[in-house]
Amino acid sequence: MEPVMEVRQVVKRYPGGRVIANMSIRVGKGEVWGLFGPNGAGKTTLLKILTGLIHADSGTVKLFGIDIQDHYASAMSRVSCLIETADAYEYMSAERNLKLAARYYPDLPKGRIDEVLELVGLSNEKRKKVSGYSLGMKQRLAIAAALLARPELIILDEPTNGLDIDGILWLRGLIARLSREEGTTFLISSHGIQEMEQVCTHACIIGGGELISQGRITDLVGGGITLEDAYLYAIHGQAKGAARIHA
């Protein structure tokens, strides 16, 4: 089957040094990929390259078999992304913000806005101005906007930012349900490796701009090794227990 996303030998250098070194990733339909790495590892840079927000110096990115350099609009038409801040208009309500976003999707079925407001748990607050929202509510609204057009691939950069424990559980449930029931594919950058382990089917660990480890979660963990242990081994060459012993 055609991969949803195929990244081949992507390289990106910012002035002052190499940031992304020769990364290749293949993501299949309905998979939930967690992208993990320390601050400055290059996660956001990679997500920006994958969504065409910045250009790679070399390498290719194909979404649904379409090269984003050749046919950007067509490649991105089935993709939704939430990278860094997704600012809503503060002086408008959530409903009004989503109506504005809906203008980009002329074929959106009637009732879809109410449907996504329900999905993110903002139905009761939909007429309140966003300026009165908590950080978590703003994050829910951003996720609602990302879901609006039923994208087949959703790319989320730190989606649990601002969410409380209930919010994180809710988001995990939503991701699991959409991937299972609608075959939605996710690529999620997160520092919350323990939060995301349960919902991810695959993980990609990057450090210093290099892809250190990637694969199915079931291949990376097991036998008492958690994803956090696998991450610590990948990044530091030792697991948490070992770090404690040597501390």
Ligand SMILES: Nc1ncnc2c1ncn2[C@@H]1O[C@H](COP(=O)(O)OP(=O)(O)OP(=O)(O)O)[C@@H](O)[C@H]1O
């Ligand atoms: N526009 C830019 N110009 C120059 N360097 C940049 C630019 N954007 C990011 N960098 C550098 O590239 C490296 C990777 O940054 P990036 O934001 O991709 O990391 P990250 O893994 O998302 O980090 P974090 O977890 O802190 O968000 C960092 O060293 C950063 O300083």
